[in-house]
């Protein structure tokens with residue numbers, strides 16, 4: 465292992481095909497630097513959990529290689545497992561253990577030295593603010609408490625690298641913000657590298673130093689959130705003509721200051737340096753051309769626009785109910801039930 469590899473994660477042409485026909489991950493390449501919070505952002509079924517599986521030695525890659533902390537994951541799976549912590553997408557706190565017992569089990573699984581176990585478990589219970597509920601069954605915890613317990617489970621052995629697969633799924637915005645406070649505090653204290661998958665765009669934007677946008681098993685774009693937004697080159701003005709209006713793309717393209725126009729679902733997206741000053745021009749041009757308007761809006765680019773730009777579709781243009789949707793729904797039902805108890 466080279467010194468520079470400590471705490472790093474690298475994927476080289478990493479691919480996974482299920483049952484010979486489902487191409488879940490298609491030759492992805494990326495590198496996560498030591499100490500970085502790296503976001504893997506993509507809609508349901510994009511290949512996020514599959515990628516985490518291959519990086520954490522839980523799932524065999526079909527081709528390509530993964531390196532974690534300088535080690536080849538396929539060649540040294542056990543060494544890799546000892547150096548990493550994983551918080552899975554699916555809730556694991558559903559058994560008949562208390563919070564404290566859950567963490568003691570984690571300490572045993574990860575071979576934490578016996579003399580250390582008690583101190584570590586107490587420390588984590590306090591740090592995650594579940595000390596008061598430590599002797600209650602974990603399945604009676606709220607969604608936020610469970611996720612904090614799972615986070616504690618994943619770090620009981622002080623791993624150098626932490627993998628979080630949709631860690632805040634099903635939590636309300638407050639719960640999500642709280643969870644991230646813990647994660648970032650941990651990183652500050654332990655200097656961990658954090659690889660996190662999410663389909664919450666705002667979360668990736670706010671929490672990750674760099675992100676990769678994954679869609680249909682390939683990385684569509686990667687960079688810091690602001691680099692990605694800058695690549696869009698300014699603001700987006702969306703023009704929605706009334707139904708049945710004449711085509712306007714050509715006309716809109718000729719307005720001074722508009723650098724590109726795309727059409728989607730009867731609305732036009734205009735790229736420009738300054739959206740607010742462009743709106744009066746756009747409205748005037750439409751009036752001159754006899755095109756009635758339903759709505760005009762200006763947006764500073766968000767990761768939503770970045771996603772649309774690099775994949776050609778809306779982030780939440782989803783079909784059917786995936787694992788993630790089910791978990792979100794389940795979380796809501798649980799929260800509601802919890803509220804009534």
Ligand SMILES: Nc1ncnc2c1ncn2[C@@H]1O[C@H](COP(=O)(O)OP(=O)(O)OP(=O)(O)O)[C@@H](O)[C@H]1O
Nearest residue numbers: 482486488507508509510511512513514786787788
């Ligand atoms: N064990 C499996 N056997 C066959 N196909 C699978 C298996 N696991 C995942 N897939 C398929 O591989 C693709 C990627 O799935 P994956 O779970 O990695 O996506 P994801 O990005 O984590 O999605 P989500 O946001 O819903 O968690 C999907 O088309 C999924 O149906």
Ligand SMILES: [Mg+2]
Nearest residue numbers: 512513514553
């Ligand atoms: Mg997943």
